[in-house]
Amino acid sequence: MARRVSIKDVAQRAGVSWKTVSNVVNDRPVVRAETRARVERAIEELGYVPNHVGRELRGGPTRTIALVVPELQNPYFARLAELMQVAARDRGYTVSVEVSLGVAATERAHVRGLTPRPVDAVIISPAALTPPDLLDAGGPRVVLLGEMLPAAPEVSHVAIDNVASAADVVRHLVAQGRRRLLFLGGDGAVRSTATDRLAGFRAALRFADLGIDPDRVRTVTDWSREAGRAEMRAVIGAGIEVDAVVAGNDLLALGALAALAEHGLEVPSQVAVVGWDDIPEAAWSTPALTSVAPDLDALISAALDAALAESGGGAVAGAETVVGHRLVERGSTSAVVRG
Structure with a gap:
């Protein structure tokens, strides 16, 4: 992994002191125009991103980890951020919660260390990153949370088993007599949480000797309540018979519940x-x-272990870690149907 360009590197390239570079970076009016131009040219040539000068000169850790999530409106990410803060504090670290809004450039900047505030590691739930973004990134240690991307060997990945958990869901529904299962989530050529869950869904249906109707696999790119309701309305409007909905996340599921209620379909009896x-x-x-x-x-524990692997966290960088899950059964699946 390439070393981050430091303020000393810029100073050497421009032939000035690091204090002069600091003055230019902070736009202090004490630098002559020709010197300023030389420093600015060196910054551009080296791709230097200003950081906290004191930290760079010391070369020590920031004891800060960036948690990059697509949004905080999703309660899952909000809860994740809260618990991550607590767990990191117990280890003597601070978590800086960053929201990418699914913007590729923002996510790339974090994994490549091209942000004003330096961090020791980045734990990211990517929404727009591609595998090339992680190759030779040259930034801090990166841990992928949830979404899996084929990446450089030093990039760790932590997630539940999405294929197995989807199979658990299907088995639960089939045991109740459900036969017309709909998957509400996504499909695509690139491996993702959505494609893994769909793969588990399909495999479990095949195992149960149930056909897979293409009309009952619905691609939804925006995993929100609104998108879940809209897609479920479309399914009902098209007359597609469904006796179970397997939604890619709870927000989609809640939207589907709203649409079913609007159309007078009882959950879970129908x-x-x-x-x-x-x-x-x-x-x-x-x-x-x-x-x-x-x-x-x-x-969270596995993600922090991977993020702090070089700092005595006890994990091996680049590891693939699968954590447990359980199916919490509630009223939306309690009724047993036959026939």
Whole structure:
């Protein structure tokens, strides 16, 4: 992994002191125009991103980890950020929570260390990164959370087993007599949480000798309540017969519940609904939502271990860690159907 360009590197290239570079970076009016131009040219040539000068000169750790998530409106990410803060504090670290809004340039900047504030490691739940973004990034240690990307060997990945958890969901529904299962989530050529869950869904249906109707696999790129309701409305409007909905996350599932209620379809007697993440809202919906609950404590612990591998965290960089999950059964799947 390439070394970060430092303020000393810029000073050497420009033939000035690091204090002069600091004055230029902080736009202090004490530098002559020709010197300023020379320093600015060196900054551009080296790709230097200003950081805390004192930290760079010491060369010591920041004891800060960046947690980069697509959004905080999703209760799962909000809860994850809160628990990560607590767990990191117990280890003597601070977590800087960063919201990418799914913007590729923002996510790239974090994994490549091209942000004003330096950190010791980046734990990221990527929404727009591609595998090339992680190759020779030259930034801090990176840990992928949830989404899997084929990446450089030093990039670790921590997640639940999305294939196995989807199979657990299907087995639960089939045991109740459900036969017309709909997957509400996503499909695509690039491996992701969505494609892994769909793979588990399909495998379990095949194992149960149930056909896979293409009309019952619905691609939804925005995993929100609104998108779940809209897609479920479309399914109902198209006359597609469904007796169970397997939604890619709880927000999609809650949206599906709303659409089913609007059309007078009873849950769970007519249609069962299951989601993922076990957000707090799942227990308070009507009916309460059955959901796959990741072991958040284990997920966070494994992510921190991987992030701090070089700092005595006890993990091996580049490791693939799978943490546990459980299916929390609630009212949205309680009824048993036959025939």
